[in-house]
Amino acid sequence: MRVTVTVNDQDYIRDVEPRLLLVHLLRDELGLTGTHWGCDTSNCGACTVWLDRVPVKSCTVLAVMASGSSVRTVEGLERRGGELDQLQVSFALCHGLQCGFCTPGMLMTARWLLDRLPDPSDVEIREAISGQTCRCTGYENIVRSIRHAAESERAAG
Known part of the structure; x- marks a missing residue:
């Protein structure tokens, strides 16, 4: 087809x-x-x-x-000019990945969340990523990374 x-x-x-x-x-x-x-x-x-x-x-x-x-x-x-999305930067800074296997799905889900809810609570973040499985991190650094991205984007205006 x-x-x-x-x-x-x-x-x-x-x-x-x-x-x-x-x-x-x-x-x-x-x-x-x-x-x-x-x-x-x-x-x-x-x-x-x-x-x-x-x-x-x-x-x-x-x-x-x-x-x-x-x-x-x-x-x-990736943004125009090769600049990383703030989520990608935050995942690196806050150790939101270990093996990296789940990371693409986490990033796509988290970007969708932040585009709709720029100031999510930890509970809202955890709910958004509840369909994603990470076998390495225990999710704490993933939540921290998403929260960091949200705070960075709000500070940048």
């Missing part, structure tokens, strides 16, 4: 198998390997991307379902 999709503001047209998952389109067809494929059952959240500005687990979305839509991956967080 023919799929037409905009990924990180770039248009792509591909002929794909009807059963191809969005995560595989991104990784295997488009070479965007920042989106991690972890469980194939929507449990871990490592494959979270935005589909028409809404976070989805790309291991549960068929590529044909994304046809005609806009997808944003972790590669799309």
Whole structure:
């Protein structure tokens, strides 16, 4: 089937198998390997991307379902001129990652949260990332990183 999709503001047209998952389109067809494929059952959240500005687990979305839509991956967080998103900076500064496997999904979910709720409480942060599994950090530094990004963005105006 023919799929037409905009990924990180770039248009792509591909002929794909009807059963191809969005995560595989991104990784295997488009070479965007920042989106991690972890469980194939929507449990871990490592494959979270935005589909028409809404976070989805790309291991549960068929590529044909994304046809005609806009997808944003972790590669799309980078700002114009190569500047990192404040969340990426905060994850590094506050040790919000260890092995890094869950990080792309965490970043995409956290950016979605901060775009809608610029001053979230720790409870709101934990609720937002509740669909993401991290096996390394215990979540405390992830929450701290998201809070740091929110505070930094508010201070920057």
